[in-house]
Amino acid sequence: MNDVRSDRLRALPPYLFAEIDRKKRAARNAGRDIIDFGVGDPDQPTHDFIIARMERAIRNPKNHPYPLGGGSPDFRKNIAAFFQKRYSVELDPAREVLALIGSKEGLGHLPLAVVSVGQTVLIPSPGYPVYRAATIFACAEPFTVELTAATHWLPDFDMIPAEVTRKARLMFLNYPNNPTGATATLDFFKRAVAFGRQHNVLIAHDAAYNDMYLTGAPPPSILQVPGAHDVAIEFHSASKTFNMTGWRIGFVAGNADVIAALAAVKANFDSGVFGAVQEAACEAYANFERPELYKMRELYTARAAILCDGLNQFGFQAQPPQATFYVWAGVPRGYDCMTVCSRLLDEADVVGVPGSGFGPTGEGYVRFAVNVSAERIKTAIERMSRMKW
Numbered sequence: 001m002n003d004v005r006s007d008r009l010r011a012l013p014p015y016l017f018a019e020i021d022r023k024k025r026a027a028r029n030a031g032r033d034i035i036d037f038g039v040g041d042p043d044q045p046t047h048d049f050i051i052a053r054m055e056r057a058i059r060n061p062k063n064h065p066y067p068l069g070g071g072s073p074d075f076r077k078n079i080a081a082f083f084q085k086r087y088s089v090e091l092d093p094a095r096e097v098l099a100l101i102g103s104k105e106g107l108g109h110l111p112l113a114v115v116s117v118g119q120t121v122l123i124p125s126p127g128y129p130v131y132r133a134a135t136i137f138a139c140a141e142p143f144t145v146e147l148t149a150a151t152h153w154l155p156d157f158d159m160i161p162a163e164v165t166r167k168a169r170l171m172f173l174n175y176p177n178n179p180t181g182a183t184a185t186l187d188f189f190k191r192a193v194a195f196g197r198q199h200n201v202l203i204a205h206d207a208a209y210n211d212m213y214l215t216g217a218p219p220p221s222i223l224q225v226p227g228a229h230d231v232a233i234e235f236h237s238a239s240k241t242f243n244m245t246g247w248r249i250g251f252v253a254g255n256a257d258v259i260a261a262l263a264a265v266k267a268n269f270d271s272g273v274f275g276a277v278q279e280a281a282c283e284a285y286a287n288f289e290r291p292e293l294y295k296m297r298e299l300y301t302a303r304a305a306i307l308c309d310g311l312n313q314f315g316f317q318a319q320p321p322q323a324t325f326y327v328w329a330g331v332p333r334g335y336d337c338m339t340v341c342s343r344l345l346d347e348a349d350v351v352g353v354p355g356s357g358f359g360p361t362g363e364g365y366v367r368f369a370v371n372v373s374a375e376r377i378k379t380a381i382e383r384m385s386r387m388k389w
């Protein structure tokens, strides 16, 4: 057998971080002290009050069999209560909430549920690579919607050609945004809902960072827009908010028909989220205003400030993000992002992610995730400051 991969797997875009990954591994194996700003994964442990609930939940035999597919009634009720408190949005726990094995799982399965072969999916670039992969797996056509600094990394709906919107069935959005850290206002979400309504395009908003705001006001939900439930769903994740990336739990909320379709797909792939993890997530979402979360935001804010100050000293253009733990830094003049990342690794043992890995308009930027202690950030800056730009 030459190439065992399916046509869909072969159609995925090439993995642009492969070269950086290879160099990173080689450097580590050579015993070099790598400071890794590459991974979007909290370096802090899950908060104690969540672990305490898990310790009890895991001993309860009720949690040991297959969990109910869409999440326990209690989980859904807790999520509806969270939505009421956080966004003043009413959700029907039975029909408008679905538990996910992390939001990535739901985002990945969504096109199979609502997009037919050959229909178009609108995908923001730069953006989270899963949207495109999921579209290709569903034998649908990705159409790239370019985001740029000039429009604050928000799509301009009027720039999408009429012949594309005619065939489009689904559009992914993601604010606060990975990789740019950009945020969206409720006014923007109103435009998104109006666009969805006018063209019969389902809007799937990825809100994985909605509770990872640092300096600005808490970001809105697209479901706060009147009538949003007709055309929109929103993906949420406990991963970044509660330092729970390894636990695998998130949820999707919004349009009941879409949620039923996604649940029907999921019923054929998985058997739900471990009941004890659902219980722990209930504890997390019931306590989303606890001081631990504010402390965590202060930690990321302080780290981002230190990193930006340092980067700006040697020709990068970096502003602390209002939300997310990503610093999206413009590279020193005359450089492309691949060259910058290679040099950072070769000359300073520092890892950043080339912006072009998230799409062509990411060229000219490097993404630094501040999941590294302040002390290590200072060491990284000291090393970078010795480089000649």
Ligand SMILES: *Cc1c(COP(=O)(O)O)cnc(C)c1O
Binding pocket: 040, 101, 102, 103, 104, 105, 128, 174, 178, 206, 208, 236, 237, 238, 239, 240, 245, 249, 250
């Ligand atoms: C991290 C991330 C997710 C996925 O998080 P899960 O752990 O699967 O809940 C989804 N979208 C974006 C943009 C992310 O950065």
